[in-house]
Amino acid sequence: MITITDKASVVIKQLLLAENSNFIRALVQGGGCSGFSYGLMIEKEANPSDTIVESNGIKILIDPISAKYLEGSTIDHTDNLVGGGLTFSNPNAKSTCGCGSSFEPK
Numbered sequence: 001m002i003t004i005t006d007k008a009s010v011v012i013k014q015l016l017l018a019e020n021s022n023f024i025r026a027l028v029q030g031g032g033c034s035g036f037s038y039g040l041m042i043e044k045e046a047n048p049s050d051t052i053v054e055s056n057g058i059k060i061l062i063d064p065i066s067a068k069y070l071e072g073s074t075i076d077h078t079d080n081l082v083g084g085g086l087t088f089s090n091p092n093a094k095s096t097c098g099c100g101s102s103f104e105p106k
Contacts, residue, residue: 001053002026002060002070008077008086009056015042016058023052025061028069036069038088068092 004012012024023043028036043061046052050061062070074089 001051001062001067001072002055003074004055004058004060005074005076006056008075009058011077011086012058012075023059023061025050025063026066026070026073026075027063028066038090040075040086 016022016024019042021042021044023046025039025041025043027039027041029039030036046061047063049064051064051067053060053062069092070088070090072091076087076089078084078087
């Protein structure tokens with residue numbers, strides 16, 4: 001469902017260790033300049049309605065609404081002069097904003 005690249009997994013594992021947590025939540029919420037925004041949160045436990053997927057040794061929680069928008073997405077980590085950080089590559093996005101943090105679904 002969601003893939004985490006090797007580069008992103010190093011960063012996420014460090015965050016999980018620092019927060020003494022087992023899960024990262026990938027989500028979509030309304031807002032952003034393109035209609036929907038991506039989000040990542042560190043979580044200690046899953047909700048009963050969550051789907052749990054594992055990629056690169058990381059357990060990812062996804063709520064039912066976000067799941068349909070994130071299917072097939074990849075989470076990567078980029079380093080650049082303007083900021084960088086964890087980014088989403090989403091095959092379900094019709095368009096994305098310039099900063100890459102929001103999208104319009106197909």
